[in-house]
Amino acid sequence: MAKNYYELLGVPRDASQDQIKKSYRKLARKYHPDVSKEADAETRMQELNVAYDTLSDAEKRREYDFQLDHPEGFAQFGGQSGHGGFGGFDDAQFRRYSSGSAGQEGGFSGFEDLFGRFGSGFGGANYQYQQRSRPKQAHKGEDQHASIEVDLEIAYTGATQSITLQIPTLNAYGEPEVQRKTLQVKIPKGLKEGQQIRLSGQGQSGINGGPNGDLYIEVRYRANERWHADGADVYMTVDAAPWEAALGQSISVRMLDGSAVQVSLPKNARSGQQLRLKNKGIPNKTPGHLYLVLNIVNPPAHSAEEQRAYQAFAEAFQQFKPRQP
Structure with a gap:
């Protein structure tokens, strides 16, 4: 088998979807060709996209885990022996997968169905073409959180205030930095202590043209x-x-x-x-x-x-x- 997708993303086999997503975003910031200084950035980014595309989809992930647990049935994929270059199947297996129809044994109409069933992350005749033509996947930027302290009178009247926030974020090179933002924040009348105001699109910048995240401001009364x-x-x-x-x-x-x-x-x-x-x-x-x-x-x-x-x-x-x- 090619590189292990879990190892590519740096997560354990039992990682949650949130862990997988966070790790992918962190690595994407490092290897994105537009900002990365790594020589193999484009190749690494393609590998990361394939790994994330597989592990972020529940069905694809189950099938991939099955492949990891049963490597003997997939070890010869892409080899030169056997029928059609797939030496991992005997004659009976070959006939079952190459000539069976949807209503016959196996439920596959050919190798294309076999690869289609296991998804693009598992190889196939069109795999390299798919990778070259695959558009860069856009992702929404991370949501960010801040808190402000205002006079209690505002809870009775409401107000629009200009505030300057220092928000920890990552720059285009994946390096941590503190960003200063000056925003006009409308604090509605009747906001309770600890409630939040959502500012759409004021969070971290999106990846590959994705939308920005949101900024949530928690209001505390002085x-x-x-x-x-x-x-x-x-x-x-x-x-x-x-x-x-x-x-x-x-x-x-x-x-x-x-x-x-x-x-x-x-x-x-x-x-x-x-x-x-x-x-x-x-x-x-x-x-x-x-x-x-x-x-x-x-x-x-x-x-x-x-x-x-x-x-x-x-x-x-x-x-x-x-x-x-």
């Missing part, structure tokens, strides 16, 4: 001390005065989209207590909730009047013990 996102839910810290919390007053809360809502605090509300505003989180198809996390802020006592007010407050609450004895 957290700060006042708010953060958890999926479609948003947690926002809201300051309140002691009397607003104690008396259960209504306070105005400015939302991330710029609007304001009135929120009634429960009486005797305390710091850390959460108030849920239903469906006021990220406005997704299934909107999240907005959780207001209360932070009770005590005003400073600078003037004499302010200090007297605190003294009166202390006298009014003599039974209140903030610490355990």
Whole structure:
């Protein structure tokens, strides 16, 4: 048998289709005649194309594996002995394959059917012609992934932003390099934390004229001390005065989209207590909730009047013990 296709592609016999595809693409970048500096690049590329064409097709691969496991029936193909130059068959075998019809023993109408059954990867009278005339196989470029961090307000309003990404890729010679891309990215309203935006054709370049891959950008929302996102839910810290919390007053809360809502605090509300505003989180198809996390802020006592007010407050609450004895 000629060169082992698995060895040509540098993969084990039990390699998955994904492994075969990745190995072929890696070798194709190395031996493609348009970019390769190897002296035998064209020959190697033809061999790789034949190997990949066979192993990437489930039926052809099964037949090829059968050939590997039964080399005695194929060892003499292309030799000079026997009938028609195929010394691996005795007279009975020759008659069966050369004269049988579709309805007769063997199910082949001749050697052309035999070669057709096993595919172009196994030789045949037209093999060299097929290789010379075979067009270069086009392949889609690899998809690439990146992530960006934007302000949480964009989840409520949407925005188009200019971003510059540094994306690891391979150049035309198969060498790794970092490519800088500046793109206009439209971030739609309602995008949840961790969701991706697909930019068609912005991934790695195609091979042999194939289409470019796609670029997938994962969106992360920039957290700060006042708010953060958890999926479609948003947690926002809201300051309140002691009397607003104690008396259960209504306070105005400015939302991330710029609007304001009135929120009634429960009486005797305390710091850390959460108030849920239903469906006021990220406005997704299934909107999240907005959780207001209360932070009770005590005003400073600078003037004499302010200090007297605190003294009166202390006298009014003599039974209140903030610490355990």
